[in-house]
Amino acid sequence: MPTPNPAALDFLLTRRSRPAKTLTTPVPTREQLEPILTAAARTPDHGKLEPWRFIxxxxxALDRLAGEVAQLGETLDYPADKVEKNARQFADGHLAVVVVASPVxxxxxxxxxxxxxxxAVCLSLLNAALAxxxxxxxxxxxxxxxxxxxxDALGLAPHEQIAGLIYIGTESCAPPERPRPDLDAITEWVSA
Structure with missing residues (x-):
């Protein structure tokens, strides 16, 4: 019989991301961030390849990147509102971890x-920060x-890409619960 971990299951059943624009200071120190990164690095990696890394x-750095996003968006002739939204994401952040997919x-x-x-590393990092x-x-x-x-802005190698940016900080307000998927609508049970 398996040994349940009710606290861990309850956390996963009730976890909720916090909108990045509501995150403020303080942010984790390097010492506080290390166990979060360590937990994320325990993600299954199919053959111990570690095909990812963190920045x-x-x-x-976030302020610098906001400027680079604005400049790149203008160069690419993207709509101003689209450029502003992505630049604000960086400008409003206080700490973010880039999960870089680095296939081997x-x-x-x-x-x-x-x-x-x-x-999976992105989700593990998100959950470790929330936990x-x-x-x-x-x-x-x-x-x-x-x-x-x-x-140019992040120094990724040609074979690498961004899997996600995980923004971490102090929650300034609790987000409302949102509708969750209908389990019956998304689950098929096959018994034979």
């Missing part, structure tokens, strides 16, 4: 599975998918 963005050459583990692992008492939100935005931003 921790502190306040000054492998005959046994397809790249798609390595990308799934990077996505540690911080507010957290997983975002991306158009700039995350632009090679110029990834390589």
């Amino acid at each position: 921790v963005l502190e306040n000054a 050459e492998s005959e046994k583990v397809p790249q798609i599975e390595q990308l799934y692992s990077a996505g 540690s008492g911080w507010g957290a939100n997983w975002l991306s935005g158009w700039a995350s998918h632009e090679r110029a931003f990834c390589e």
